[in-house]
Amino acid sequence: MAAALTERGIPLSTISIQYLHTNSTSHTGPFSAIAELIDNAYDPDVNAKQIWIDKTQIKNKDEDIECLTFRDDGNRLSRDLMYQMLSFGISKKKAVNGKLPIGMYGNGFKSGSMRLGKDAIVLSKSKNDLCVGMLSQTYLEKIKAKQIAVPIISFNKQEADKYILLSLSNESTMCS
Ligand SMILES: Nc1ncnc2c1ncn2[C@@H]1O[C@H](COP(=O)(O)OP(=O)(O)OP(=O)(O)O)[C@@H](O)[C@H]1O
Ligand SMILES: [Mg+2]
Numbered sequence: 197m198a199a200a201l202t203e204r205g206i207p208l209s210t211i212s213i214q215y216l217h218t219n220s221t222s223h224t225g226p227f228s229a230i231a232e233l234i235d236n237a238y239d240p241d242v243n244a245k246q247i248w249i250d251k252t253q254i255k256n257k258d259e260d261i262e263c264l265t266f267r268d269d270g271n272r273l274s275r276d277l278m279y280q281m282l283s284f285g286i287s288k289k290k291a292v293n294g295k296l297p298i299g300m301y302g303n304g305f306k307s308g309s310m311r312l313g314k315d316a317i318v319l320s321k322s323k324n325d326l327c328v329g330m331l332s333q334t335y336l337e338k339i340k341a342k343q344i345a346v347p348i349i350s351f352n353k354q355e356a357d358k359y360i361l362l363s364l365s366n367e368s369t370m371c372s
Contacts, residue, residue, distance in 0.1 A: 197342070211284065211344055213336040219284075219303070220310035232308030237268035239299050240292035244270030264312055273320035275350040275362065278329040281305055281318065282346040306331065326351040326359065 199207035223229040230249070237244040247268040254261050273281060280286045284306060289297035309316040315332040327350040336345065351359040 210342075213333065213341055213344055216306065216310045216331070216333050216336075216344065219307045222307050223311040226312060229308040229311035232304035233266045235298040236305060237266070237270055239289055239297045240295045241289055241297070242268065242270035243292070243295075244268035272322035272325065273318070273327055273329075274325070275327055275348060278318065278320065278327050278348050278350070279346070282329050282331050282348070324353040326353075 199210070201207060220229070223232075234247060236242060237247045247266065250265045250267075252263050252265065254263050280288075280302075282305075283302070285302045287300050287302035289299050291297065309331065310333070315334050316330070318329045318331075320327045327348065329346060329348040331344075331346055335341075335347075339345075350362045352362060353359050
């Protein structure tokens with residue numbers, strides 16, 4: 197496997213897709229994994245007042261798939277924050293009005309969500325912005341990924357029912 201190199205020719209470390217599972221094994225049971233997601237909603241950057249946790253069943257072809265949903269009414273995620281959320285070891289949380297953050301390692305969402313399931317979809321919505329990100333072991337295995345790719349798409353509302361799809365290359369497409 198050829199390593200990506202820095203400008204000075206030094207190999208960059210990489211994270212294999214198996215690490216998503218490895219990292220999740222720090223949770224010996226599901227409850228500490230659930231706590232990671234609740235902590236994130238409580239933390240001052242998000243500052244949610246309420247969190248809803250549901251379990252639903254969705255049908256995929258003939259298979260019944262159990263789906264856990266965590267929904268909160270806290271601050272939204274921009275595209276940059278979504279990328280940070282799906283990356284490892286980045287945490288910029290600080291105290292707000294004396295409320296100290298619980299999170300500090302930039303890992304809890306990844307370890308917690310991957311302990312509860314193989315795939316996580318994150319949806320964020322505010323008045324004018326929508327953003328969707330995915331951390332999916334199933335997808336990465338299917339595409340035989342060598343590294344952890346995290347698809348993210350975001351939309352910006354232009355007028356009633358008209359959204360601009362903001363792509364990675366900064367080109368935009370009108371959708372309705
Ligand atoms: N429910 C949420 N709403 C908005 N942003 C969130 C939410 N959950 C996580 N995030 C964002 O994702 C980032 C990564 O979360 P993660 O739990 O992985 O790390 P952390 O909370 O910073 O540190 P720790 O590993 O100690 O929990 C957070 O710093 C926050 O910016
Ligand atoms: Mg956290």
